[in-house]
Amino acid sequence: MHRVLAETYPEAGCELDFRTPFELLVATVLSAQTTDRRVNAATPGLFARWPDPYAMAAAPRLELEQVLRPLGFFRAKTDSLLGLSAALVERYDGEVPDRLDALVTLPGVGRKTANVVLGNAFDVPGLTVDTHFARLVRRFEWVEPQIASDPVKTEHAVAAIFPRKEWTMLSHRLIWHGRRRCHAKKPACGACPVAHWCPAYGTGPTDPVLAAALVTTQGPA
Template identity: 60%
Template sequence: MTRPRAATLAPKRFAGETVLGRKRRARKMARVLAETHPDAHCELDFTNPLELAVATILSAQTTDVRVNLVTPELFRKYRTAADYAGADRAEMETLLRPTGFFRSKTNSLIGLGQALLEHHDGQVPRKLEQLVKLPGIGRKTANVVLGNAFDVPGITVDTHFRRLTNRFGWVDEQDEVKIEFLVAELIEKRDWTMLSHRVIFHGRRVCHARTPACGACTLAAMCPSYGTGPTEAAPAAKLLKGPRARDLAAAAGVDPDLVPASALTPVLSPVPEDVVSSTPEDAVSSAPEGL
């Protein structure tokens, strides 16, 4: 495929930055993200590649927290590709209802089981070109499975990753596949999977869509978009989220006591009533911000 164009950095803080300068800044930011989020990981619960593929399909249009509430019973009842292929549709829809888009997701999971039996002896394949041909699985889901189930480096471009890489000035692009290729040129391949987790963690905990916590961000000095959110310590600290919110504040040189206790506990957001989309992968592209 044709390589996407390089980012055009509009923000004044890095106007005139060279391609090499952008790569060096991106890698430095990646190192700081590793220090900021040492706990970064795939937040979907799974024990094998099939469970991860299923959980990732279910994560469309909902939060990982909600998916993890549904999958214990689902994984107990459906253990193999054959179980999914032969599932009773009504029973599965009942189990998946809390995740939203449950009819479409049921179609994908049954289709996934059938395709795995027909083409892969019931096993989840280890190659991206094979994964993306399976029901409910696009490049994003395939990279999640490859990176976290098979240790094959991959960049997962979800809504957080797309937003942050644009804010960071790494890319000037909205197309997920183009972003994947652009970031791959900036960051060493061995770091792709963990970078994805760290950027997503940062997006969920610090760099929020509407009001990022700029004044409590460890990347402030390197970010062209610094000032999009409050730069003062007190209001910024109140925007931090997650069980390590106070550690995040301290890492940014902000008084941890400014972080309210309510920020430390994730809250389940409501999911929409079932709306039948063409595939869950389509739903992911327009999914609201998750926790």
Template identity: 50%
Template sequence: MTDPAPKLPPARERAGPIRVALAQLYPAVETALTHANPLQLLVATILSAQCTDARVNLVTPALFARFATAHEFATCKIGELEALIKPTGFYKNKAKNIRGCCAELVARFGGRVPGTLDELVTLPGVGRKTANVVLGDAFATPGITVDTHVGRLSRRLGLTRHRDPVKVERVLMELVPQPEWTTFSHRLILHGRRVCFARKPRCEACALAPLCPKVGVAGLAAKRKRAKTRAAGKRRGNGENATPDVKT
């Protein structure tokens, strides 16, 4: 009979050492999205949905050279906007949201980006994640940004079991001191991009390994093995059933 797995200390007790370790790994952090003002960050964050920050940064120089104000975005030709942002994917929906968002900025906020969460989330295409990015990096207002990396690492580290981003955000707000909300989010994002990958985390190279219960990690290898088995079966089936090439 095997011994039962040791019970983890409460998340609140483990959050402190995790915060310290992340701060040592990534002392100076900020958003990777290139921007010069709150409007540019807002637009870039909308573009970053289902797209890498690096790709967004390739698109925005030409975009911001063409449209510099909320009014210019709001009154632009949708086809021109779509063409400029097409490399970021889902460009039709993003163009619609950017133009609609900027129209609201002009109509309700004098063309300026508002500095509160409640106001930001009323804008088209702006949810809590986008709003917290803008607040944290454009207005120095602390906020927890829950993207795919923050959600995944929070669960693997045993800080929460939730998958709903709003619930994850609420839990982390309780576990992390408010002044660290923005930097903690950035550090989890960086660690997710560099070490704690979704399908094959580099646990052997992870400085957080002594603090991490690796929730869900054990099942990843089994999933990869099953996927390889299925792929091999398909290849064998295709080979057996394929019609040989015959020269006529």
């Protein structure tokens, strides 16, 4: 299944725009409960005003909230950005650490965000168990039902199946497939390249024409 997904999505990769580890860290924190496209629309202006942890740690709260307001949960996200920026300045001389145990100590940063940063900014393999990843490994029955609702247990279970070097790209391919074909409410089963092996085949339309109409070229807006 992974081989076929790799052939289907040769361009798969991180869909958040970033130039530095700090920008990716911030963008990933902001992506909670919104879409990558909305985050990508907001971050150019954000980083033009506060380009690094030193600047962002000193950002006026109300100004930062106004920039983040379109993304939803802007007060909580403001708290996270101010907190993680201050922590980077105080503990790491303004540099984003390249270790999971250090990243998860930053405000607003959990294992999912840490693995995104490690895999895409530092080339350290990691599994990103977001909603798409979790949904697909549950449908594929790669994990036992009793652990499928626990992101950490899911991460460890899938990590035991695949070589470590594959983890980051596996995450990208599953997320791309989840955004483009294996949708939560109506998956495009009749247009799925891994339908032959999928225990959940038939959850969505199996007619090729109906299924093809559900396939998107990118994630949701």
